[in-house]
Amino acid sequence: MLLTLDLVGIFVFAISGGLVAVRNQLDIVGVVVLAMATGLGGGVIRDVVIGAVPPPAIADWRYLLIPVVAGLVTFWLHPAVGRLEREINVFDAFGLGLFCVAGALKAQEYGLGPAPSAALGMVTGVGGGIIRDLLAGRIPVIFRHGELYAIPALAGAAIAATGAELGVAHAVIIAPAALVTTGWRLIADQRGWRAPVPRLGPPSS
């Protein structure tokens, strides 16, 4: 079941990458590559950093296939896909929760302490989107708009990493930790909560 959830999360992330590519008028190569980078990028960074190579996201063809399909679907059906953006955002919040928690637990299994595991869990959740934005030529959205995305991701990852460090079984910790991320993200989105931006104008450069 975790595999299925993981693949669904990758699919949704990949759709978001494909949509950014279509809106930037990229060609089919750009759409598929951005879909793959968004769906798989966070997990690949985590795996390379902890030494889990080759990353399953690359060695297992199912992980490769899913974002390719998502990219092609977005390429051909982008007007319909674009109209589903509200629904995609909800699935994206669930994918984020799952990725952060799974990423933190994998880092912890590779011997990292709770703070690094929490950080790598967050990277698992937000890394794909950062790569997507770099490839599309824009500053990563999670840095710019004060949208609460990375902070809920870090919270869920930290809960999972701390729980695992304290010996709580994975089966027990996954759902509540992921729900903190997903719930915080969804509520923040709905209510328009914002992360702070620097006060005053920027200092003269």
Next chain:
Amino acid sequence: MLLTLDLVGIFVFAISGGLVAVRNQLDIVGVVVLAMATGLGGGVIRDVVIGAVPPPAIADWRYLLIPVVAGLVTFWLHPAVGRLEREINVFDAFGLGLFCVAGALKAQEYGLGPAPSAALGMVTGVGGGIIRDLLAGRIPVIFRHGELYAIPALAGAAIAATGAELGVAHAVIIAPAALVTTGWRLIADQRGWRAPVPRLGPPSS
């Protein structure tokens, strides 16, 4: 002989990186770094992902020296080098064919299946150009213009990976697989074949 071909491919890729840097008015550091990143980047990404570290492109000083020379040549002789762009494109197509096939075969030797090996072969061929464009502050050209570059690269890599999986000797598979990439690339370039771009305008954002 493969080493020589490999070094020639790196040299040509590095020239393309140096030209992009010169045209963006970068200084000598930028020209040399873009030359190195373009010549070596794809192979380094592949090696890091499959766990072949330190990558030969970094551990072997000949691989480091070649793109530095290419960068310096481009820096000092860029008007002449720029006029050779048509010839450089032809060599580039040969370098692309070689890199994709060699990359796919190396991934397969490290135990990856045919689909991941084909994907990593393509990454070996196109990764350096993507890094070059990111460092130069532009959206990667292979995503934008519908130019047939990544798709022929994937085709050659897939043929090589499939052949190796079926037990065909490397010596037998390398030339035909590379020629598929190189030939397709050259013919597409000459005839103006294009990869599809999204139909209609992009959906409202």
Next chain:
Amino acid sequence: MLLTLDLVGIFVFAISGGLVAVRNQLDIVGVVVLAMATGLGGGVIRDVVIGAVPPPAIADWRYLLIPVVAGLVTFWLHPAVGRLEREINVFDAFGLGLFCVAGALKAQEYGLGPAPSAALGMVTGVGGGIIRDLLAGRIPVIFRHGELYAIPALAGAAIAATGAELGVAHAVIIAPAALVTTGWRLIADQRGWRAPVPRLGPPSS
């Protein structure tokens, strides 16, 4: 003492990342992530490439904590921090010297020859700033302005790598090699020395 120097260097690099983020009007997530990427990025790239994973910069919570603190300090006190830019540049030159030399020596310990070790030492010193600039949506400054930053970094790294290759004790080589980088950088900055840029206009594209 080396650990303390290392942490001071990370702190100063991270401040520079935070300032770039504040000046680009990024939110608190962007400020902290840019601080972390600038402070830790060069060392993480080096470690991933030589196979020293997980990198201490990620596995050791002190390395994670320092740039987070630097990012938060910059976020809240950026007008004051921005006025200290001249002082920060001096500390930055010391951090650069230390990072390049330590990076080259670590690569050498992992079995790389002097040329690759020197190259990776330079990457350790300048990699974080390159990532910072990519994340902030600008062409890396070390490629653009002809400022002498990467070249002094390479010089110190090369001295350290060559010394270690010749069997000179680390304790003997570190200070002079780092001072070459730091001194060259500071003098070049004060006197306005510049790296060359391409002569003439760029060739027609």
